[in-house]
Amino acid sequence: xxxxxxxxxxxxxxxxxxxxxxxxxxxxxxxxxxxxxxxxxxxxxxxxxxxxxxxxxxxxxxxxxxxxxxxxxxxxxxxxxxxxxxxxxxxxxxxxxxxxxxxxxxxxxxxxxxxxxxxxxxxxxxxxxxxxxxxxxxxxxxxxxxxxxxxxxxxxxxxxxxxxxxxxxxxxxxx
Amino acid sequence: xxxxxxxxxxxxxxxxxxxxxxxxxxxxxxxxxxxxxxxxxxxxxxxxxxxxxxxxxxxxxxxxxxxxxxxxxxxxxxxxxxxxxxxxxxxxxxxxxxxxxxxxxxxxxxxxxxxxxxxxxxxxxxxxxxxxxxxxxxxxxxxxxxxxxxxxxxxxxxxxxxxxxxxxxxxxxxxxxxxxxxxxxxxxxxxxxxxxxxxxxxxxxxxxxxxxxxxxxxxxxxxxxxxxxxxxxxxxxxxxxxxxxxxxxxxxxxxxxxxxxxxxxxxxxxxxxxxxxxxxxxxxxxxxxxxxxxxxxxxxxxxxxxxxxxxxxxxxxxxxxxxxxxxxxxxxxxxxxxxxxxxxxxxxxxxxxxxxxxxxxxxxxxxxxxxxxxxxxxxxxxxxxxxxxxxxxxxxxxxxxxxxxxxxxxxxxxxxxxxxxxxxxxxxxxxxxxxxxxxxxxxxxxxxxxxxxxxxxxxxxxxxxxxxxxxxxxxxxxxxxxxxxxxxxxxxxxxxxxxxxxxxxxxxxxxxxxx
Numbered sequence: 001x002x003x004x005x006x007x008x009x010x011x012x013x014x015x016x017x018x019x020x021x022x023x024x025x026x027x028x029x030x031x032x033x034x035x036x037x038x039x040x041x042x043x044x045x046x047x048x049x050x051x052x053x054x055x056x057x058x059x060x061x062x063x064x065x066x067x068x069x070x071x072x073x074x075x076x077x078x079x080x081x082x083x084x085x086x087x088x089x090x091x092x093x094x095x096x097x098x099x100x101x102x103x104x105x106x107x108x109x110x111x112x113x114x115x116x117x118x119x120x121x122x123x124x125x126x127x128x129x130x131x132x133x134x135x136x137x138x139x140x141x142x143x144x145x146x147x148x149x150x151x152x153x154x155x156x157x158x159x160x161x162x163x164x165x166x167x168x169x170x171x172x173x174x175x
Numbered sequence: 176x177x178x179x180x181x182x183x184x185x186x187x188x189x190x191x192x193x194x195x196x197x198x199x200x201x202x203x204x205x206x207x208x209x210x211x212x213x214x215x216x217x218x219x220x221x222x223x224x225x226x227x228x229x230x231x232x233x234x235x236x237x238x239x240x241x242x243x244x245x246x247x248x249x250x251x252x253x254x255x256x257x258x259x260x261x262x263x264x265x266x267x268x269x270x271x272x273x274x275x276x277x278x279x280x281x282x283x284x285x286x287x288x289x290x291x292x293x294x295x296x297x298x299x300x301x302x303x304x305x306x307x308x309x310x311x312x313x314x315x316x317x318x319x320x321x322x323x324x325x326x327x328x329x330x331x332x333x334x335x336x337x338x339x340x341x342x343x344x345x346x347x348x349x350x351x352x353x354x355x356x357x358x359x360x361x362x363x364x365x366x367x368x369x370x371x372x373x374x375x376x377x378x379x380x381x382x383x384x385x386x387x388x389x390x391x392x393x394x395x396x397x398x399x400x401x402x403x404x405x406x407x408x409x410x411x412x413x414x415x416x417x418x419x420x421x422x423x424x425x426x427x428x429x430x431x432x433x434x435x436x437x438x439x440x441x442x443x444x445x446x447x448x449x450x451x452x453x454x455x456x457x458x459x460x461x462x463x464x465x466x467x468x469x470x471x472x473x474x475x476x477x478x479x480x481x482x483x484x485x486x487x488x489x490x491x492x493x494x495x496x497x498x499x500x501x502x503x504x505x506x507x508x509x510x511x512x513x514x515x516x517x518x519x520x521x522x523x524x525x526x527x528x529x530x531x532x533x534x535x536x537x538x539x540x541x542x543x544x545x546x547x548x549x550x551x552x553x554x555x556x557x558x559x560x561x562x563x564x565x566x567x568x569x570x571x572x573x574x575x576x577x578x579x580x581x582x583x584x585x586x587x588x589x590x591x592x593x594x595x596x597x598x599x600x601x602x603x604x605x606x607x608x609x610x611x612x613x614x615x616x617x618x619x620x621x622x623x624x625x626x627x628x629x630x631x632x633x634x635x636x637x638x639x640x641x642x643x644x645x646x647x648x649x650x651x652x653x654x655x656x657x658x659x660x661x662x663x664x665x666x667x668x669x670x671x672x673x674x675x676x677x678x679x680x681x682x683x684x685x686x687x688x689x690x
Binding site: 021030107129142 | 181182185187188189190191192194197200201204205208211212213214215216217218219220221222223224225226227228371396398433434436438456543585586612672673
């Protein structure tokens with residue numbers, strides 16, 4: 001393929017990658033699964049990119065590839081792993097595809113919700129999500145059990161989710 | 176939706192769902208659109224928090240305010256805005272939220288390298304401070320007569336330290352520089368761990384930390400306390416019970432008991448003052464005895480070239496495979512013995528783009544993927560896998576050698592003890608990986624490009640297998656496996672997408688050490 005095509009692909013893929021990744025992740029929460037599927041998605045999309053007529057439709061086109069790759073991955077691994085039933089994945093994928101434009105708004109809302117958390121909780125979350133942090137070690141350092149730390153983080157995540165949903169609902173009401 | 180339902184969905188998103196709860200989860204997701212939307216929402220929270228934590232980490236390197244990610248710019252976008260478009264696209268292709276989490280330090284690496292290479296930061300670099308290779312969180316810059324604990328990894332000057340990098344120093348001194356600009360002089364006996372580019376943990380022993388011209392915050396954790404530097408010089412001593420003494424020589428530090436982190440006001444200590452957190456987590460000011468001396472620097476010595484810790488004797492080595500790659504046509508389905516090499520087993524390789532090129536007398540790779548020859552390691556051996564690599568194009572694209580489990584010819588990443596070489600290693604150094612895949616990254620220091628002989632040595636002689644990564648005859652990285660990687664089934668060469676690489680003089684040898 002030509003350099004121009006190559007560059008165009010990378011540019012479009014880079015732009016769509018966060019949404020595509022979120023899409024895949026909404027069906028397969030395990031990061032390792034997401035990585036493997038995303039690698040396949042990027043390779044298949046690159047191979048088929050020459051066939052894409054309307055580059056303005058790159059994201060939905062790549063989303064279709066991702067949907068297929070998720071199902072393929074599920075078929076390959078469902079026998080020995082806890083993976084959702086194909087019909088459930090299809091339902092999640094269909095809705096996630098329709099919600100792709102919402103992804104960035106969710107992240108923006110999350111940032112403002114995060115800022116509303118008490119400082120101690122913000123610090124805890126940042127510590128827990130810092131790359132390389134072991135929750136077991138963090139719990140040990142804080143003098144809590146790992147289970148107690150998980151419960152605390154679970155409550156914070158749910159609180160953030162409610163706040164994000166509330167923010168999006170308010171935005172929708174205002175528009 | 177009930178709280179129990181929400182907890183169930185959360186467990187799914189956090190990858191903590193149990194087999195017992197799974198049928199209920201499936202039923203809920205099948206029947207409820209609200210539940211499916213909640214899963215997407217919770218997943219977005221998970222992803223967003225990962226990005227914020229990575230941005231928080233990056234902020235240490237950028238010098239922006241910690242905990243204040245830019246509202247509409249993902250870390251990727253922040254990086255991209257600092258790059259030329261074509262290169263940016265390639266970098267963006269490599270970056271992903273999972274990448275931020277798994278190898279978030281890899282992101283920091285690229286962020287640091289990009290910014291330093293670009294503009295204003297160059298002017299802000301303090302002249303006296305050692306500049307770390309891009310992506311290195313911390314590095315040992317000086318050692319004085321070190322003796323390392325038997326169960327610890329021997330370290331050398333110039334060693335890069337990643338998250339979890341541990342120094343178990345029984346005797347001597349070690350000086351470590353962090354990406355945040357802080358330097359730490361560690362005094363034996365001591366155990367010290369790198370947490371990230373702005374944080375270290377003193378498990379036991381004594382250190383002096385200096386942060387004269389910070390590029391970001393710096394903190395020392397101990398088993399009982401967190402000491403946050405506010406631009407200063409201070410000493411920390413941790414005794415075997417975990418009791419932490421802090422003395423401030425210049426400037427200001429904040430001391431807080433670990434158990435009260437985020438809930439209690441820190442104790443602020445200025446120059447000439449000292450504080451203590453005892454083993455029970457009680458914090459107090461103390462009188463600092465002037466008799467106690469903290470070492471402020473380590474005498475510097477000229478760097479020493481690093482070699483394997485054992486002698487490789489060619490005369491004792493058995494060649495398992497040797498392939499000159501001379502000839503023509505596809506590599507896949509051919510055996511080295513057919514072209515005068517060693518090994519009658521046929522290569523498993525991609526159908527297209529992996530060709531023996533008579534013009535360059537090399538294996539010319541123009542398509543991503545990997546090529547494999549079967550191999551099962553046995554205890555008691557030293558294995559030596561080598562190839563001469565010349566990556567002709569591809570920017571940060573790379574070619575790699577190492578060990579693999581299944582022979583997946585479409586995947587460029589390998590499974591165990593693998594190292595790569597890029598076409599250009601200015602912005603992103605060449606990497607070595609313990610594996611699996613891109614996990615367990617070890618070293619980013621090597622920036623050699625052009626034609627290089629790269630070697631991976633796998634030592635299976637002890638209960639903990641070791642791997643050494645070499646360029647020519649110099650060791651550039653190493654790793655230790657707690658458990659032997661049981662799924663190694665191949666040796667492999669791989670090439671990243673959109674990269675052109677020439678490979679020559681492939682060899683794989685072994686020495687049986689217990690004979």
